[in-house]
Amino acid sequence: MFAFSAIDFETTGAVPGFPNxxxxxxxxxxxxxxxxxxxxxxxxRHSTFxxxxxxxxxxxxxxxxxxxxxxxxxxxxxxxxLPDLWPELAPxxxxxxxxxxxxxxxxxxQASAPLHVPGPWIDTLALARRAWPAAPxxxxxxxxxxxxxxxxxxxxxxxxxxxxxxxxxxxxxLLLLHVLAQPGWGSLSPAELAAIR
Numbered sequence: 684m685f686a687f688s689a690i691d692f693e694t695t696g697a698v699p700g701f702p703n704x705x706x707x708x709x710x711x712x713x714x715x716x717x718x719x720x721x722x723x724x725x726x727x728r729h730s731t732f733x734x735x736x737x738x739x740x741x742x743x744x745x746x747x748x749x750x751x752x753x754x755x756x757x758x759x760x761x762x763x764x765l766p767d768l769w770p771e772l773a774p775x776x777x778x779x780x781x782x783x784x785x786x787x788x789x790x791x792x793q794a795s796a797p798l799h800v801p802g803p804w805i806d807t808l809a810l811a812r813r814a815w816p817a818a819p820x821x822x823x824x825x826x827x828x829x830x831x832x833x834x835x836x837x838x839x840x841x842x843x844x845x846x847x848x849x850x851x852x853x854x855x856x857l858l859l860l861h862v863l864a865q866p867g868w869g870s871l872s873p874a875e876l877a878a879i880r
Contacts, residue, residue, distance in 0.1 A: 687779040688712040691851035696745025709733040709848030711856045733849040735762035749846040765795040776801035779873040783823045783855045784808045803877035807858045
């Protein structure tokens with residue numbers, strides 16, 4: 684098994700005249716020597732990183748953007764900018780990077796650190812569509828309970844909910860481990876997993 688980091692951003696959503704910007708980041712790094720990694724009943728050897736991210740107080744959010752951003756606008760105005768966190772983030776993104784619908788996270792990282800090329804990128808949305816093509820929904824918040832992963836996720840990030848960056852990053856990490864525990868998946872390399880679209 685390989686080590687990896689799952690990342691999630693919560694964003695403002697696009698608004699005319701304003702780009703999509705992140706307001707929260709969460710990272711869960713799973714270490715290769717985790718004894719539970721082959722059978723992810725609970726990921727014990729992991730580390731986490733999370734931060735709110737600066738958003739101008741007069742910047743509008745898309746009205747459909749999920750999350751608790753409306754309640755914490757003052758905190759977001761004082762939070763660090765994503766480039767300021769790069770010394771802490773970069774080492775966590777030195778190996779395989781995992782995200783659900785990875786294009787969003789990849790584009791936000793490229794915008795803030797264009798000279799850094801993390802990866803390979805493994806997209807758990809693409810893996811879930813391949814592993815469970817008949818699932819009624821491949822949204823992360825639907826897959827986690829449908830696959831029986833909710834108790835494990837709640838143990839990893841107690842008190843968190845969907846559309847919180849750390850919760851979603853942990854959900855993504857557990858989803859990848861669950862995919863890899865399925866017959867025929869465990870032998871795939873990060874490059875082979877990254878090639879699945």
